[in-house]
Amino acid sequence: MQIFIDSADAAELKTLAGTGLVDGVTTNPSLVAKAGRDFFETLREICAAVPGPVSAEVVAQDTETMIKEGLKLRGVAANIVVKLPLTPEGLRACKRLEDDGHPTNVTLCFSAVQALLAAKAGATYISPFLGRLDDNGQDGMGLIREIRAIYDNYDYQTQILAASIRNAGHVRDAALAGADCATIPPAVFKSLYKHALTDLGLEAFLKDWKSTGQSIL
Numbered sequence: 001m002q003i004f005i006d007s008a009d010a011a012e013l014k015t016l017a018g019t020g021l022v023d024g025v026t027t028n029p030s031l032v033a034k035a036g037r038d039f040f041e042t043l044r045e046i047c048a049a050v051p052g053p054v055s056a057e058v059v060a061q062d063t064e065t066m067i068k069e070g071l072k073l074r075g076v077a078a079n080i081v082v083k084l085p086l087t088p089e090g091l092r093a094c095k096r097l098e099d100d101g102h103p104t105n106v107t108l109c110f111s112a113v114q115a116l117l118a119a120k121a122g123a124t125y126i127s128p129f130l131g132r133l134d135d136n137g138q139d140g141m142g143l144i145r146e147i148r149a150i151y152d153n154y155d156y157q158t159q160i161l162a163a164s165i166r167n168a169g170h171v172r173d174a175a176l177a178g179a180d181c182a183t184i185p186p187a188v189f190k191s192l193y194k195h196a197l198t199d200l201g202l203e204a205f206l207k208d209w210k211s212t213g214q215s216i217l
Contacts, residue, residue: 024181109129110132
């Protein structure tokens with residue numbers, strides 16, 4: 001499963017990309033507002049730091065303006081993916097952009113039939129928001145499994161990008177459910193390394209090694 005980072009903090013993304021474990025980035029208007037910097041300057045820095053796909057979202061509500069915004073975003077860097085809302089206008093923009101060779105990420109998906117429509121529109125990625133479903137008493141991971149089954153039934157090539165990830169357990173379950181990618185906040189990415197037994201085991205190994213009085217170098 002590919003791991004994307006959900007952030008618009010260019011400096012932090014550059015650091016995380018240095019691990020060699022980051023496959024891409026997703027941004028949205030809320031993350032850009034939080035970063036508090038010029039939108040296009042931030043995108044250029046992120047695209048330079050992370051060679052994989054970087055989703056940048058349009059803010060228009062009508063198809064024609066979405067397409068214009070999408071093309072402008074695509075002009076920032078070759079690895080930009082145009083992020084579009086799962087609305088009738090967004091799906092029309094998705095179809096036209098994809099037909100012209102521009103990758104898209106259809107976002108704010110909350111049902112399997114919405115994901116089916118995005119796949120029929122040719123979306124490169126579909127972003128089901130599993131955490132927000134869980135927050136509202138619904139089965140977010142169940143949605144990932146439903147989309148996986150539908151896409152496999154009809155050999156749709158749209159990649160499932162599990163979004164609204166809350167914790168490491170979500171990452172594990174998304175991988176088990178067959179998500180192609182998961183986009184996660186930086187704090188969750190850093191938590192993936194951690195396990196109490198790893199820390200205890202390393203402490204014991206180092207203590208025993210020190211007792212030998214030897215050195216590898």
